[in-house]
Amino acid sequence: MTMPETPAADTLTVFMLVKTEPEWLGFPVETRFAKLREHVEPILQRHAAEVRMRFYDAEFYTARITDLWVWEASSRHAYELVVEALRETPFWDRYFRIVEIIPAVENAYARNYEQAPLAA
Template sequence: MSASQPPFEPSVTVFMLVKTAPEWLGFPVDERFQLLREQFTPILRKHEGRVRLRFFDVEFYSTRVTDVWLWDAVDHHAYQLLVEDLRETPFWDRYFQIVEILTGVENAYARNYNREVFTV
């Protein structure tokens, strides 16, 4: 998020479980970062202020997935538009296999029952 973009309250969070493909791992590290800058970053900028991404490496602890891409979005439509753009790149099921997508709403249990969020 840039300094000019105010923070937003996400209404949907998506945990995208992905596995790196041999093609991606075959690129030198510098080339991987160049591909991210050229192909991935413009999509993030296009959806800035409506969708936000956090990367988690999990290959140290899992063989089924290597990374979790955590997406926060202002609404389902914003997330859907982002996915449409990602699907037009080799990052979707070429450089990374999309293993599973888990969509959730943070603290929905409390909101749905008009209760205070339970936290420690």
């Protein structure tokens, strides 16, 4: 079972605003990718049926954060399991500072009022 391309009505989307820490920036690029493969990739693979993640770089446009991690989860519980696993790695508040977590539901307003969402 894999996540659908278009979010279902109950899909939770979470925007996680993060900022790199000096320790992370001190690693060579190859080491950073090795650490991602070692610590983060197994978590993503373990939860791939219920959670999808996308990375966005933001350091070009803001000083507040360096990256935006967008999570789509089939349920709150699936997302919570991923966060619990991430918290057990050095990525949570050691290599990256979690600046803000913004959960959202796509087009909930339209669905709650039984209206078609605006097309873009």
